[in-house]
Amino acid sequence: MSLSVSLRHAFPGFTLDAAFDAPEGVTALFGKSGSGKTTVVNAVAGLLKPDAGTVTVNGRTLLETAQKLYVPTPQRRVGYVFQDARLFPHMSVAKNLAYGRWWGGAPSAKDTARITDLLGIDHLLDRAPLALSGGEIQRVAMGRALLARPDVLLLDEPLAALDAPRKAEILPYLERLRSEAEIPILYVSHSVAEVARLATTVIVLEDGKVVRTGPATDVLSDPTAVSQLGVRDAGAVIQARVLHHHDDGLSELETSAGRLFLPRVEAQIGATLRVRIQAQDVILSRTRPEGLSALNILPGTITSLLKGDGPGVLVQMASGDDQVLARVTRRSAQALELTEGATCYAVVKTVSVARADIGSDRAAQ
Known part of the structure; x- marks a missing residue:
């Protein structure tokens, strides 16, 4: 499966003009704050209507402004995990997961077991969100998104609010997700260390434009990318x-x-x-x-x-x-x-x- 994106949208003092293809695996949208990363994922999710552009997932067109085609967010089959996980505090983990429903029906017990095992949350099902660590909360949010059986998964800086021990806790599960999810994953980050661990493809954004794209090993080892990556993170x-x-x-x-x-x-x-x-x-x-x-x-x-x-x-x-x-x-x-x-x-x-x-x-x- 693959994701193809071409977007143009003007804000006061800032214009997003970006196009890229994201293959299966983790495609990291990397850039400094204000470079347009979250704007891109919001447009893919349907939370933003761009001035012009197209979004296609596995040959299915979600957005085509030239033809006035705009698939509403609930019909896009997009899983979205925000920086703040947004779990329902009055529901148990199991009920939060059950809220993530397949298009066409609820997830089966087999699929629920597969996702909870993948993310290591099967022992948390009876707990309330307030009883979870930050890393556990984010894993539950990812499980809920995956149980919607999305065609693409959007992760908007899911580790940004976590301290170093919680990041170390969740990174191995994200590595498993990269290997087993079998869908395109857009991962928004401004952390070189996270991108190096997780990304198969890197898209570098600067001032709303794609300035570099390619396999993670190529982009991160390119000396000319130091202006975007930061000299101390080279x-x-x-x-x-x-x-x-x-x-x-x-x-x-x-x-x-x-x-x-x-x-x-x-x-x-x-x-x-x-x-x-x-x-x-x-x-x-x-x-x-x-x-x-x-x-x-x-x-x-x-x-x-x-x-x-x-x-x-x-x-x-x-x-x-x-x-x-x-x-x-x-x-x-x-x-x-x-x-x-x-x-x-x-x-x-x-x-x-x-x-x-x-x-x-x-x-x-």
Whole structure:
């Protein structure tokens, strides 16, 4: 299934003019506040009538302004989860879930069981929303949306109101959702870390326009995207497979360029993971370094250098089948004679990779 969107709408002082295609999986709408992300999902949901545009889901047209076609929101088969989950406080979890009805009938017990298992909420059915944690509330809201059997799922910054422990609680369930939902999912976020964990496709919005689109690994590792992503959040996502869990608390992973050692990862041997390595945590060397405490040394070839307005240079390096980014000073780049095509080694401290930057990549398995 796929979603195709083309929208134009004018507000005082701001105009949305965006078009993109979202395949099956998670398509992240990324951008700073005010870039038009929520406006897009509201138009897809039918909560906003744009001045002009089209919205098509799996060949079914929901909006075509040129033909004055506008399918009302209740008939769009769209699941929408807001930043505030909006559960009914007087209903139990089970009754909140039952409110999410299929078009044409209530969800069966089998489908309800499948969704509650997928989201890990089957033990919460008798509870009231006020007795739930923030992460549990959002999972129930997602379950309610999925039990409507939507053709597309819209998630508008579902983790923005959660603290770090609650985000860590819910991210694995979102990864399962990405792999098993089998529908397009539009995920609105301004968090690079969330996008790196979850997205298969990234759409970058700036001032109401699409300025970048493509697979998450390509967009996030593109040095020219740093102006939208933020220099402190610049980094690359690489794929790795779990080889071994060592007795000293380290997990050994295999990447396309070599071995990667990280603090113990809660994943089975053979599992495929996404690992986000921030550019500020990478040190470069022209020769293979020796006598370092750092365990991770990945060889590669420099593919581009992007000089900023300040003293920094963002270096992109092809390492095996992956891309690695490093943020160094101009002085270091000059001293090392870093140029496109030069061989290089990326040095990454084991403890510099945060647990939140390591996630499942089931779709790749």
